[in-house]
Amino acid sequence: MLCKYLKDYAPERIKSVELLFPVVGHSFLPPDRVFAQIEKNIKKNEVITNPQDYYKIFNEHGTVLKLGSEIIVQDWKEASTEILKGTNAMHFSIKQCKRFFIKRNKQKLNVLVRAEESYHNALGTYKNICKKNKTVSLINPKNKHMNVAVKKEKRYDVIKFLKAHYGDQWELLPDLEYYKNVIQRSISDNSISYSNERCEMEEELPNLII
DSSP, rough: HHHHHIIIOOOOOOEEEEEOOTTTTTOOOHHHHHHHHHHHHHHHHHHSHHHHHHHHHTTTSSOOOTTTTOOOOOOOOHHHTTTTTOGGGSOOOOGOOOOEEEOOTSSSSSSEEEESSSOOOOOOOOOOOOTTTTGGGGGGBBOOOOOOOOOOHHHHHHHHHHHHHHEEEEEEGGGGGGHHHHHHHHHHHOOOOOOOOGGGGOOOOOOOOO
């Protein structure tokens, strides 16, 4: 993503990009501290039945932007597979490196990457990480669909759980509107209705020993 940004979108005054990773196992990023506070507040709620309850907590710590509507998610992994070399074919080991440097090549037709395993030394060399006859400009990710189909078995489990806790008329409760919409959206024209008898609570039978 940064390679394509530098090649196709960055202004000319930006000559290079440095990507720095903190110590493995330790995060010094301010957002991670915010996540910790959010998690702490979520745990104070015994039951959360709809996304709005999460949004209220998130809004206490920052601005909420919804994926799929306000933020478009793109599949960079799939788009870069045919363009970039595999990690085993690159001139450095990603797992061992702490700093990455990206710059345009002399012809400004592609980018070169240098990686360092320490925070101070400069022992690496700039090389191309694209496959033969490929450039980062060819990476054009497609937008990802945010709605994931719910499997039939999962639907039955969720409905069974909802009936056990909220009764057979759970779909009439306003707080459970989210689950109703997700279940209805995942049911195709040829599938069984979510009120099918298979969703009823099964009677427990005594163990049979032969």
